[in-house]
Amino acid sequence: MSQKVSPPPTNNRIPTLVTKEREFSWQVATNLFISFKYAWAGISYGFKTQRNFRIHVGVCAVAIALSIILHLSPVEIAIIAITSGLVLTLELLNTALESLVDLTVKQTYHELAKIAKDCAAGAVLVSALVSLLVGSILILPPLATLIISAF
Numbered sequence: 538m539s540q541k542v543s544p545p546p547t548n549n550r551i552p553t554l555v556t557k558e559r560e561f562s563w564q565v566a567t568n569l570f571i572s573f574k575y576a577w578a579g580i581s582y583g584f585k586t587q588r589n590f591r592i593h594v595g596v597c598a599v600a601i602a603l604s605i606i607l608h609l610s611p612v613e614i615a616i617i618a619i620t621s622g623l624v625l626t627l628e629l630l631n632t633a634l635e636s637l638v639d640l641t642v643k644q645t646y647h648e649l650a651k652i653a654k655d656c657a658a659g660a661v662l663v664s665a666l667v668s669l670l671v672g673s674i675l676i677l678p679p680l681a682t683l684i685i686s687a688f
């Protein structure tokens with residue numbers, strides 16, 4: 538089966554897409570404070586609209602709190618913080634990608650839209666499972682010791 542292949546972009550077309558002015562953007566943050574404001578708006582949108590994001594925030598907060606209460610080593614706490622941060626980051630990227638797909642195809646079915654959304658959701662799931670595994674390995678033994686010693 539033959540497939541149509543587009544030619545590579547010619548050199549004189551590339552610079553228009555890579556200018557500092559970002560002419561295709563509707564608005565550009567003018568300073569660092571405004572950039573933080575928009576980043577916070579994204580996190581806030583994720584928290585308000587995505588049930589999975591709220592669940593992950595809760596689970597990550599409990600995992601980090603437990604690792605501090607159980608006096609895990611700084612490296613162990615850092616590992617739990619990194620894996621937690623990865624899950625939350627991927628959840629926000631998943632939300633961003635969902636919005637982009639919806640913006641592109643609206644309410645029409647498209648096989649590529651399905652692949653994009655399924656893969657993004659899969660990335661979140663992989664990170665959540667790894668995070669669960671890491672949390673269980675580091676938190677469960679000292680937690681079990683604490684519970685047993687209490688009886």
Ligand SMILES: Nc1ncnc2c1ncn2[C@@H]1O[C@H](COP(=O)(O)OP(=O)(O)OP(=O)(O)O)[C@@H](O)[C@H]1O
Pocket residue numbers: 587589631635642643644645646647648650651654655658
């Ligand atoms: N335009 C589309 N074309 C084809 N399949 C789609 C389309 N929109 C959604 N789907 C399918 O429906 C599933 C659910 O879509 P949705 O937009 O809720 O994404 P999601 O990643 O499951 O959402 P969330 O992360 O919020 O649970 C997608 O994983 C995909 O398989």
